[in-house]
Amino acid sequence: MSEIILIGLGASGLACAMELQQHGIAFTAFEKEPVPGGLTRSERVDGFTFDYGPHIILDTPKLFDRLSLDLEDCACQSTIFLNTAKILSIPSPIQHHLHLLPLAQRIRIFSDILRRNANQPSLKPNNFHEHILAQSGKTLFGLFFEGYESKRLRFPLTGIDASMPNRIQPPALAHLFGVGAMTAQSACGGHDARFKYPRAGGIDNLPNAMMATLPNGQIHFQHVLTEIDLQKKQVTFANRRQVFFGHLVLSLPLPEIILLLKNVPKAITEAAEQLVYSSLYILNLGIDEPLSPPWAIGRTPRQDTDFYRVTIPTHYSKACAPSGSDSLTVEVAHHEQRYPLSEQEARQRIYAGLKQLDILTSPDHIAVEWLHNVRYGHIIYNHKTRAALELIFSYLNENGVYGCGKYGEWRDMLMSHAMQSGINTAQQIISATAAKK
Numbered sequence: 491m492s493e494i495i496l497i498g499l500g501a502s503g504l505a506c507a508m509e510l511q512q513h514g515i516a517f518t519a520f521e522k523e524p525v526p527g528g529l530t531r532s533e534r535v536d537g538f539t540f541d542y543g544p545h546i547i548l549d550t551p552k553l554f555d556r557l558s559l560d561l562e563d564c565a566c567q568s569t570i571f572l573n574t575a576k577i578l579s580i581p582s583p584i585q586h587h588l589h590l591l592p593l594a595q596r597i598r599i600f601s602d603i604l605r606r607n608a609n610q611p612s613l614k615p616n617n618f619h620e621h622i623l624a625q626s627g628k629t630l631f632g633l634f635f636e637g638y639e640s641k642r643l644r645f646p647l648t649g650i651d652a653s654m655p656n657r658i659q660p661p662a663l664a665h666l667f668g669v670g671a672m673t674a675q676s677a678c679g680g681h682d683a684r685f686k687y688p689r690a691g692g693i694d695n696l697p698n699a700m701m702a703t704l705p706n707g708q709i710h711f712q713h714v715l716t717e718i719d720l721q722k723k724q725v726t727f728a729n730r731r732q733v734f735f736g737h738l739v740l741s742l743p744l745p746e747i748i749l750l751l752k753n754v755p756k757a758i759t760e761a762a763e764q765l766v767y768s769s770l771y772i773l774n775l776g777i778d779e780p781l782s783p784p785w786a787i788g789r790t791p792r793q794d795t796d797f798y799r800v801t802i803p804t805h806y807s808k809a810c811a812p813s814g815s816d817s818l819t820v821e822v823a824h825h826e827q828r829y830p831l832s833e834q835e836a837r838q839r840i841y842a843g844l845k846q847l848d849i850l851t852s853p854d855h856i857a858v859e860w861l862h863n864v865r866y867g868h869i870i871y872n873h874k875t876r877a878a879l880e881l882i883f884s885y886l887n888e889n890g891v892y893g894c895g896k897y898g899e900w901r902d903m904l905m906s907h908a909m910q911s912g913i914n915t916a917q918q919i920i921s922a923t924a925a926k927k
């Protein structure tokens with residue numbers, strides 16, 4: 491079999507390597523960082539463990555059976571700060587807690603549901619805005635979804651494809667009257683109410699457990715890919731090392747992949763320029779006293795808070811902070827053209843928002859602060875994305891190059907989906923090679 495080269499050892503690259511290894515197929519892997527994990531890395535500072543972004547394990551596919559990983563079952567509350575004049579929060583998901591809303595809003599939601607039922611089957615939505623509006627109804631759209639999605643994506647919702655994935659459940663009449671509201675799932679808070687998390691603290695226990703199944707000699711860290719030559723079938727790293735490939739699996743962000751290609755056709759560069767995303771500032775704080783909110787995950791559509799989500803990881807894993815302390819992770823989306831924001835501005839707005847929502851009233855108890863930027867945070871599909879991806883992937887695939895994982899495939903994915911993408915890529919290579927024999 492010709493040389494298989496994997497570049498990028500996040501969840502997807504690691505899963506791809508594990509699948510190849512299980513089939514006894516040789517590969518060589520390179521990663522730019524000194525450790526594996528990509529977005530699932532963690533940082534340890536003064537007794538606090540911060541994940542690169544708040545990461546919880548929502549499903550454990552079969553691959554987990556092969557890992558030596560001690561996971562804890564977690565249950566936590568999540569909350570939503572509504573887009574109302576007075577600060578008002580209700581447990582998430584909003585659809586299951588409608589009975590907690592003020593009467594005037596419940597009446598409006600009641601008529602939204604009646605209107606929705608009368609209009610079935612509704613017209614096909616033309617964009618993401620119309621899609622969420624059709625699912626949620628006008629009142630919930632205004633109270634939560636519009637503000638939240640706009641802050642998360644920093645892109646006009648009318649410009650996003652209607653097929654953009656989301657997990658919105660339409661409101662039901664029963665929930666307006668509190669019927670069925672207190673099932674175990676809804677009482678705690680919906681899709682992220684129950685999940686798993688490494689008992690030792692730090693999502694990096696997951697990539698480390700994956701790494702432990704792989705042969706050391708075939709894996710090279712601190713190798714930054716700088717050029718891909720499709721004619722010569724050769725990749726070059728920043729340290730000048732050059733390697734030939736038969737199959738090349740890349741899990742770095744697709745726009746970056748295209749920038750690294752030598753002599754790339756203009757049509758491909760232009761297609762890559764159509765790929766849209768939002769970046770994220772992630773502020774992690776270590777707080778040397780317990781925080782008062784009872785929830786672990788808070789979402790806010792409010793315009794007086796620039797962040798869209800705030801997480802208290804210590805409310806699902808005490809191992810992430812010294813005893814008597816808590817940690818806090820805040821996510822603010824931005825984009826260099828559409829919503830430019832400096833680190834300093836992000837920091838100031840986060841602190842103002844935390845105060846406004848009464849989550850952190852004074853900075854006096856902040857023991858550790860760590861802010862970092864995730865350039866490719868949320869992937870956005872507009873009406874040009876699908877055509878651009880088809881063009882790019884037909885070009886890459888015919889040259890033995892596979893985009894893998896969330897950013898290599900350019901598709902919204904959980905960790906488990908990214909792992910599946912790695913497994914699928916390995917299987918694609920195995921079948922392509924078998925077909926040639």
Ligand SMILES: Cc1cc2nc3c(=O)[nH]c(=O)nc-3n(C[C@H](O)[C@H](O)[C@H](O)COP(=O)(O)OP(=O)(O)OC[C@H]3O[C@@H](n4cnc5c(N)ncnc54)[C@H](O)[C@@H]3O)c2cc1C
Binds near residue numbers: 866
């Ligand atoms: C803020 C945030 C929160 C999230 N929360 C959750 C959650 O709670 N639960 C969940 O299931 N999923 C969550 N996800 C999604 C999850 O993080 C991803 O689906 C998954 O980690 C993607 O893995 P990947 O391997 O595809 O990409 P990455 O993790 O980005 O891996 C790509 C790898 O390529 C390497 N690389 C990049 N450039 C180069 C180069 N030039 N040379 C060599 N190597 C390079 C990188 O260092 C990295 O290791 C979240 C994502 C974000 C952004």
